[in-house]
Amino acid sequence: MSALVPVKCHVNGRVVETMVDARMTLADFLRHELGLTGTHVGCEHGVCGICNILVDGQTTRSCLMLAVQAEGHEIRTVESLSDGDKLHPIQEAFMEEHGLQCGFCTAGFMMAICDLLENNTNPSEDEIKDVLGGQVCRCTGYNTILRAVKNAAAKMGSAGA
Amino acid sequence: MAVRIPNTLNELPASQPRFVGRGIRRVEDASLLTGRTPFIDDVVLPQMLHCAILKSPFAHARISSIDTKEAEALPGVVAVLTGEDVLRWSYPAQSAPEGWGSHCMATDVTRFVGEPVAAVAATSRYVAEDAIELIFVDYEPLEAVADPFEAMNSDSPLVMEDQGSNVMMDRVFNWGEVDQVFSDAEHVVREKFRWHRMGANPTETFGCIAEWSPLDLSITLRGSIQSPSMFALGRASTFGLPPNKVNVISHPHGGSFGGKGGSRGSDITCMLSRKADGRPVKWIEDRIEYLTSGGSQAWDRHYEAAIAVDADGIVQGLDVQLVDDIGATGDMYGAICAAKPLAAFTGPYTIQAARYDLKLVATNKLPSGPYRGMGPPPHFFVLEQLMDRAARLRGEDPSEFRRKNFIRSDQFPYTIPSGNEYDSGNYGEVLDRVLELSDYTEMRANQVKAREEGRLVGVGVASAIEPGVFDWNAYAIVGMQGTGVPEGATVGIDVMGGVTVRVGFALEGQGQYTLVSQLVSDFFGVVPEAVQVVQLDTQSAPPSFGPGGSRLGVSITGAVLGACEKIKEKMIRVVASLMQCEPEQVRLLDGKFGVEGVPGAEMTVPEVAGTMLARSDLLPPDVDPAPVATHVWTAAGRTEPDEEGRAKSYLTAAHAVHVVQVEVDRATGMVEIQRYCLADDCGTRLNPATVEGQTDGSVAQGIGAALLEEYAYDEDAQPLTTSFMDYLLPTVFEVPEIEKVAVVTPSPFTPLGAKGCGEGAIHTTPAAIMCAINDALLPLGVQTTEVPASPRRLWKLIQEAQS
Known part of the structure; x- marks a missing residue:
């Protein structure tokens, strides 16, 4: 029912070159073929944003992209954020501000926030909300996530200064 | 072995608790944040x-x-x-x-x-x-049936043919002299309400x-x-x-909220x-x-309800008729959501008598199930709308009308007409604090100005009770059996002094493993990072229910502290033997066992554990050498329900008052929440940061309930809301900053005085928002009685009013 197609891309800095089922979503490829299960799937119809990853640095729904479309692109997932036992400033900020409860949606938020803060370490409240508005969280009510973004922006801003 | 569980923080063996009562970082977060937690x-x-x-x-x-x-x-x-x-x-x-x-x-x-x-x-x-x-x-x-009133007709198609009827249950409960208080009433306020089907939708x-x-x-x-x-x-x-x-x-x-x-x-x-x-x-x-x-759909309700108010403005009676559309079967347990209001039927008020006319009806919709709050949120929406109408009828401010109907702080423990007992509270103080926080007088003054400009600005004040620490006996009227919900934990200290706690439930988001670590750390004088919480499967775990019904924070605290107390008692015997003193002279404080009257005679907890596990030659002959204990906690004093369903059920009664300001857009019917303020009292806050997290999340779900979320069906019972494009969850744009203030009235009955807190805000939020919307619509002379108050519904109402 489905053909295998070659795909070559970079995932978290490493080259991945393999055959993939033509109809497989990128989310399923990352999770079930590469074992990168930190990316979670919430709706599989592009609304909830939980499966957000970065494709060439841009926030992308991994459930709406096929694995074959990753050909030639740079993919980053939550597994790329921390460095050994050192958490990324965004992860630290989420922990400090209690920006997560069940933690299922958190990777999606962090990747979208990564996209934001790598391009703008001093975002306005509206700019932050524009990014957060693309995703749902059912636990936190967003107040602490908003604080986590501001905290992370301060951390990343001062690190880059 | 009888164990005494500390009822206050002062009773912990710590000169000053370093972790319990503080909003410490969660031990579960590093794994979640790096994508390593195995879902x-x-x-x-x-x-x-x-x-x-x-x-x-x-x-x-x-x-x-x-x-x-x-x-x-x-x-x-x-x-x-x-x-x-x-x-x-x-x-x-x-x-x-x-x-x-x-x-x-x-x-x-x-x-x-x-x-x-x-x-x-x-x-x-x-x-x-x-x-x-x-x-x-x-x-x-x-032929399918999608409407519970049609389903009750004798010519309706039968959902389960064997049953011979679609009526699953039809019973009237009378608690107190209901007819009397209604016939004596100065005012009777009666109205029909509709709460549409909605539900949990955890992200996983x-x-x-x-x-x-x-x-x-x-x-x-x-x-x-x-x-x-x-x-x-x-x-x-x-x-x-x-x-x-x-x-x-x-x-x-990835979350559950009862609706997994x-x-x-x-x-x-x-x-x-x-x-x-x-x-x-x-x-x-x-x-x-x-x-x-899935497990998502709950509370598909048609109400007709009334309150009886006496000449002094005291509400004496509450009469609730509920037709609850349970859907096709009863095996998702949606019916227990109709029973739970018994635990707090009359809310925070001194209402003397109440009637509950309850019909559970089968239709060809998805069987309904539980959702955070388990049923009281629609009930309090109804009660609070009636309270507002009564206040208006009497020309009284809604906050003051509620205050004079509150149970007073000297009346606790207080038994409500439907049988449950509230443990403690200070409702007037909670109201004072939220009025202060919201600058209520100023808010009302601004509303007057806005109205002069023709804007539909409204202020809602609503108050509700969150029953905490659920008990099966609360659901006896729909056939659930049993009293008490045991929760167990096994605490063990290893030869190096590391503490491992084994529990019977998985992480779900409320930070329970952090709480366990906090408790053990203060009890044995270690740091939370040194505590390992391990989850057991059902074949290995002590009796456990897990999270649900605002119970786990209290229950697991009881279980963990009980196990810690048992280990402490064993260790005291070992120390007494080694120090050649009486056990009564040995005391645990800040991780060290000392001997009264003998300065310097001390052993640390790891030293005692190490001795028990690795120096049997030093142990007294009759001592149990395991620094390990299991304790199973269950709420004391719960009672068997009587014929009318009355029982002491939920152990704690947390209380909140929310004040919200909204503006309704005349042109679109959209509701904007301009300010959201609340004061709540859930007893001792074991980890204030996670309590606030529960409150925020519960407010957000309440906002979804009030404004957005609805499972729609057509007349053939075909679902019309089948994706997140149709079933709308609140996003960051719908949830404003939630301004909060805490009042702490410890429970006299629970471990460390904590009360259930996980479901609190959703009991109050929909009611508060609906009160605010109706306050906003007042100049138009219309009121909404339907939840959610979607733009379509409000726009239609506004059009009708203006035509």
Whole structure:
């Protein structure tokens, strides 16, 4: 029912070159073929944003992209954020501000926030909300996530200064 | 061994608790933040197969035939399950009310859209989904019923033919002299209300992996399971197995809120595994399945209610008639949501008498289930609308009208007409604090100005009770049995002084493992990072229910502190023997055992544990050498329900008052929340940061309930809300900053004085927002009685008012 197609891309800095089922979503490829299960799937119809990853640095729904479309692109997932036992400033900020409860949606938020803060370490409240508005969280009510973004922006801003 | 659990923080063996009572960082976060926490879909087992389920497109149809030949022939398909197998291998599910359960799959007639009709286990989910498209079912459509009032008519199609009626339950409860207080009343305020079906929608849907062991007839079931021990009992009942033959291994899950569901999918995967000679079978529910046929739908209610107010403006009576549309079966336990209001029927008020005329009705909609709050949120929406109307009738401010009806702080413990006892509270103080926080007088002054400008600005003040620490006896009226909900923990200290706590539930988001670490750290003088919390499966765990009914914070505190106390007692005997003194002279403080009157005679907890485990030569002969203890906590003083359903049920009564300012857009009917303020009192706050997190999240869900969320069906019971494009969850744009202030009135009855807090805000938020919207609409002379107050509904009301 489905053909295998070659795909070559970079995932978290490493080259991945393999055959993939033509109809497989990128989310399923990352999770079930590469074992990168930190990316979670919430709706599989592009609304909830939980499966957000970065494709060439841009926030992308991994459930709406096929694995074959990753050909030639740079993919980053939550597994790329921390460095050994050192958490990324965004992860630290989420922990400090209690920006997560069940933690299922958190990777999606962090990747979208990564996209934001790598391009703008001093975002306005509206700019932050524009990014957060693309995703749902059912636990936190967003107040602490908003604080986590501001905290992370301060951390990343001062690190880059 | 009788154990005394500390009721206050001062009773902990710490000169000053360093962790309990503080908003410390969560021990579970590092793993979650790095994507390492194993959610169920991350788990891969050898030889594992994947399940896809074919679901009924009809709300009511007879299955004439099923042809699975092509599906079975598809390469990669290992097993196909149909109703025939299900009839052979399983029993209908237990239900509330009793007798309204069905098999996990339709066996002859489908009763709701999305009911499983067949299922496949294959080598990949993609192949399994291909295969279900190759199953051919002939349906003979039958007339469906989607409206509970139609369903009660004698000529209605029957959802369950054997029952002879669609009325699952029809009973009137009278608590106190209801007729009297209504006939004596100065004012009677009566109104009809409609609360539409909505529900949990955790970000992770349900998922499981089942393994059937053909040799010893046992089941291993892994999954995102909120209540593992209940789930084991459920499967045991389905398959006629002893419960100890079903081992449930719950995985950390992406929220639940009572609405994880999954019983049908679990039973199906168990039987697919049986058909596949015991190979593990995984089923991950997709979002569309969750929305149309998962555990998500709750509270589909039609109310007519009244309050009786005396000449002094004191509310004396409450009369509630509820027609609750339970959906096709009772096996998702939506009925218990109609029973739970008994635990706080009259809210925070001194109402003397109450009547509950309760009809549970079956329709061809998805069976309804539990959702955070379990039923009181619509009940308090109704009560608070009536309170506002009464206040208006009397020309009194809604906040002051509530204040004079509050139970006073010197009246606790206070028994309400429906039988439950409230433990403690200071309702006037809670009101004062939120009025202060919101600058209520100023808010009202601004409202006057806004009205002068023609803007529809409204202020809502609502107050509610959150019953905490649920008890089965609260649900006796719908047939649930039992009193008490035990929760156990095993605490052990190793030879190096490390503390491990074993519990029977999985991470779900509330930070319970952090709480456990805080408690143990202050008890034994260690740091939270030194405490390891381990989750046990149902075959290994002490009795445990897990999270639910605002209970786990209190219950696990009781269990952990009880186990710690038992270890302390054992250690005291060891220390007394080594120090050659009497046990009564030995005292634990800040991680050290000291001897009264002998300065410097000290042993640390690790030293004592090490001695017990590795120096048996030094131990007294009659001492138990294990620095390990299990304690199972259950709420004391709970009572058996009487004929009218009255019992001491939920142990704690938390209280809140919310003040919200909204503006309704005349042109669009959109509601903007301009300020959201609340004060709440849930007793001692064991981790204030996680308590606030629970409150924020619960407010957000309350906002969704009030403004956005609704499962719509057409007249043939076809679901119309089948994706997140139709079922709207609140985003950051709908949830404003939530301004909060805490009042702390410890419970006299609980470990450390804590009360249940996980469900609090959703009890109050919808009521407060609806009060605010109706306050905003006042100049137009219209009121809304329907939740959610969607733009479409409000726009229509505004148009009617202006025409």
